Amino acid sequence: MNTWVVIPAYNEGAKLAEVLRGVLEYVPNVVVVDDGSRDNTFEVARGCDVHVLQHKINRGQGAALATGIEYALRNGAEAIVTFDSDGQHAADEIEMMLEPLMTGEAEVVLGSRFLENTHKNMPKLRQIIIKGGIVFTKMLSRINVTDTHNGFRALSDRAAREIEINQDRMAHASEILDQVTKKNLRYVERPVTITYTEYSKAGGQGNLNAIKIAARMILAKLF
C-alpha cells in the first residue's frame, strides 16, 4: 500500500529533524507542510529526505494538513497518516494505526490518548480542558469517540478525498469528525502514546484558545 505521512509544521525547527528521522524509519513517503514558519523549519525539512511544501503565508494547521493531504493524493497515496511535528507522537505506532486500513476494518483510524490512558505527563489543567472539548465535540458532531483532538490519524485515500477541511485553524479537528459521521465513513479508534514534554507544551495550544476554537465550531455550524 502506497502510504504517505503528512506532517504540518509551524515554527518547529528545533525538534523537526528528530521527528522526521523517526518517521522515515517506518514510512518512506513523508510530506512536511511548513505553514509559513518564522524560524528555520523550512530549511530543516529540506535537509531531510522528505517532500517539503511551504505555505508562503501562515494559514493555520487545518489548512496545512489539507495541503499535505492534497499533495499526497496527487502523488498516488492509498493511505495517509497525519502526524504532529512537535514530537508528541510515537513513530513506531504508525504501523499499528495503518492496520485497520489494511484489513479493511475501517477507512478512518483515530488515535486516542484516553482509550487506554496512554498519555504521559499531561498537565492537569490541559486534561480538564481537553475532556471538556471532547464532551462539547461529541455533542456537536454526534460521534462516539474518546479523544476528539488528536492529530494522529490514518485515512484511506477514499476517506481522505471525502473529508473536506474548510476550517483553516484549530477547529479542523472537530470538522474532520463531523465529516466522518456526515459521509458515513467507517472509523475505529486506536490507543496512541502522547508524550508531553516542556517543548511540546510550549508550542501547543494555549488553554484559553479552547474558547476561541469552540466559538469557531459553533459559527461553522450556523453558516
Next chain:
Amino acid sequence: MMIQVLVSIVIALILFKTAARYRKKEISPRLFGFWVLFWLLAALLFWMPELSQYVADLLEVGRGVDAVLYISLVILFYLMFKIFNRFERMEREITKLVREIAILDADKPEKNREQE
C-alpha cells in the same frame, strides 16, 4: 439650527470625497449613485426631521429619531453580516491560492539529493 449646519458641512465634504473617488474610477457608477443618494437623504433628515416622524408613524415607534436609529441598526447588522461572509470567503480563497502555490513549488527528496 447649529446641528443641521454642522452635519451639512460634514456631508458636503464626504460628497466631495466620493465624487473625487468616482472621477478616479475607484468606485462604480452604481456605488457612486448609492452613496450620493444615501448622504443626501441623511442631510434631508437633519433639515426636515418631520420626514422621519412620518416613517416613525408608519412603523408605530413613536419618535422619528427612534425610527432612524432602528433602521440604521438593522442596516448596520446586515452590512456586518455581509462583510463577515465576504471575509470568510476571501480567507478560504487565499488558502486555496497558498495551497496551490505550495504544491506547485514542492521540494521533492530526489531533487534535494541531487543538490547534495
